Amino acid sequence: xxxxxxxxxxxxxxxxxxxxxxxxAIGHFIFQFSQLETMIRHLLSEALGLKGDRNFxxxxxxxxxxxxxxxxxxxxxxxxxxAEEFQEKVRKTFNDCKEITTIG
Numbered sequence: 001x002x003x004x005x006x007x008x009x010x011x012x013x014x015x016x017x018x019x020x021x022x023x024x025a026i027g028h029f030i031f032q033f034s035q036l037e038t039m040i041r042h043l044l045s046e047a048l049g050l051k052g053d054r055n056f057x058x059x060x061x062x063x064x065x066x067x068x069x070x071x072x073x074x075x076x077x078x079x080x081x082x083a084e085e086f087q088e089k090v091r092k093t094f095n096d097c098k099e100i101t102t103i104g
Contacts, residue, residue: 040069040072044071047072047076047079065100073090073091077091
């Protein structure tokens, strides 16, 4: 176990090329994830008719990513004119989004 920790430490914290690649990959992921979260918040804002309403952030800021996905998916699937095909696409899309946060 100690050898494994040392190997990981050596790869990620002592090699300049590994650091650059690792930190670039982390930064790319964080940027893409942030963009996705912003898009979902914008979608929910539009769907609720709260675009531009400063209270929107008060309403959704406590939501973590998975909760934001669940709330947005649930709201969209329960719209009065939501066809079954639309509901299924929304469910699948947000389940795929939540998979991003699953480890393993």
